[in-house]
Amino acid sequence: MAHDDLRSFLDTLEQEGQLLRLTEEVLPEPDLAAAANATGRIGENAPALYFDNVKGFTDARIAMNVHGSWANHALALGLPRNTPVKEQVEAFAARWDVFPVAPERREDAPWRENTQEGADVDLFSVLPLFRLNDGDGGFYLDKAAVVSRDPEDPRNFGKQNVGTYRIEVIGTDRLAFQPVPMHDIAHHLRKAEEAGEDLPVAITLGNDPVITIVAGMPMAYDQSEYEMAGALRGAPAPIATAPLTGFDVPWGSEVVIEGVIESRKRQIEGPFGEFTGHYSGGRRMPVIRVDRVSHRTNPVFESLYLGMPWTEVDYLVGPNTCVPLLKQLRAEYPEVQAVNAMYTHGLMVIISTAKRYGGFAKAVGMRAMTTPHGLGYVAQVILVDEDVDPFNLPQVMWAMSAKVNPADDVVVIPNLSVLELAPAAQPAGITSKMIIDATTPVAPDVRGNFSTPAKDLPEAKEWAAKLQRLIAARS
Amino acid sequence: MPLPDDPTICPRCAFETIDRLATSPVPGVWDVLQCRQCLYTWRTTEPARRTRRDAYPDQFKMTVADIENAIEVPAVPPLRRAG
DSSP states (O other): OOOSSHHHHHHHHHHTTOEEEEOSOBOTTTHHHHHHHHHTTSOTTOOEEEEOOBTTOSSOOEEEOTTOSHHHHHHHTTOOTTOOHHHHHHHHHHHHTTOOOOOEEOSOOGGGGEEEEGGGOOHHHHSOOOOOSTTOSSEEEOSOEEEEOOTTSTTOTTTOEEEOOOEEEEETTEEEEOOOTTSHHHHHHHHHHHTTOOEEEEEEESOOHHHHHHHTSOOOTTSOHHHHHHHHHTSOOEEEEOTTTOOEEETTOSEEEEEEEOTTOOEEEOOEEOTTSSEEOOEEEOEEEEEEEEEOSSOOEEEOOOSSSSSHHHHHHHHHHHHHHHHHHHHHOTTEEEEEEEEGGGTEEEEEEOOSSTTHHHHHHHHHHHSTTTTTSOOEEEEEETTSOTTOHHHHHHHHHHHOOHHHHEEEEEEEEOOTTOTTOSSTTEEEEEEEEESOOOTTSOOSOOSSOOOOOTTHHHHHHHHHHHHHHHO | OBOTTOOOOOTTTOOSOEEEEEEOSSTTSOEEEEETTTOOEEETTSOHHHHOGGGSOGGGOOOHHHHHHOOBSSOOOOOOOOO
16 A cells, blocks of 8 residues: 555554554653664664654654664555565565656645745744754754756756755754765756756655655656656655745655755755764755745654664665666666665675676676766675575675685775765775675686585475465464 | 853854754753854753763864865855856
């Protein structure tokens, strides 16, 4: 069943035993972040958290860890809660093939119920803002879907971007904003700033679970996130027109914030405990002036804890990073079997592939680094054979330990691009990248002694499925 | 608004001009304060390691030079000439 808003998804999570309501009074800091931090340490099927009794607030409603487990990720895609990870990624990839599915425009968006404009805008009066990590520079909106348009082609629906970026609240009506240069909104901003113009944006908070997934997904520049949401939901994505910018925004959002990124201005922002498990340093970043806030009555504020992996963001962007890389690689190299890009948003990627000829796997690794997402991530690639499951890390480690001759199979390429947040980059934005070819050499690359491998018994695959069914039925 | 009678200094950069961004909907529980120099923002009920200069971790402290010399992300591009 497709969910049209966050509230209906929270209902589903509760019915499935995947929502924990915390009714005792908690402190905004450090309790909210600490509780969400803890969900990443209590097992991979941790529940979402819902707080409505936060000290000093009268009507705060805060949802965290909504996507933060494999069970929740499966439910977001309308799959059974116990769907294995590899099957979730395969289902995701199969639905991709239905893209594009046109969205459905609706006029009765519930966020039209309340409005603040101009001098009356006060984000603190709408949102129960709070800090996540000790060293954060302030309070963040870190799970929004931000909508912007290409200033040189504003009517192009595909080039309208829906993306997730870190946003610091630096005033009652001001935000600091991080567009990573490789991301789509950075292209929009560059074009606007080259012309000396502000870039309008619509920031939508508390969205349906699939909008959040596509907003964090590395899609091609001219592919519509709304049309992908429709493919993943199995039903058109409901959208509405934002009143100030005229942008297409999710119908079901809790809050819609509209304003502009002020042209050619940078202001101190951060640090912020990032998905890399490290703080980014203080940087001078773009600034947003908020001109209008629309919101549901009693909005639910959805936030996400991130810090040392694994946290919610890893469950959120893990599968949605695997699938674009899989599709983009397979477009040219159908030998590619599977892609595991679930570690730190794909800074490290494991690819299983068949080989055409000697040296082929290394070429697949280089291609991964030159995909649109790879330009800013994919600093390390491990290639494994077609019969190795890249999601099965013990199998991957076996391939690494048994098949790699370091002098021939490890390739380091200096001074390539990476996002500035990568902690190992030097200088920020530049790194060396590495390919580890853990595939079996094939002719004319004749090396090693691989002629007598021990293979799984022919019946083992069927037995594995049978045992999994029996175990699932028992629980 | 400025807090002229409040001795608070910024825990992060020691600047002495602090604004109040918000106050708790339940009166008297907390305020959200912000340094006008480095924009560090904190709630008065947070632990001392986030609210007091003497307890604030050294690795997160910031100087005027840190603020002025921080790299721009993304860099401001050159203006495009008409025609």
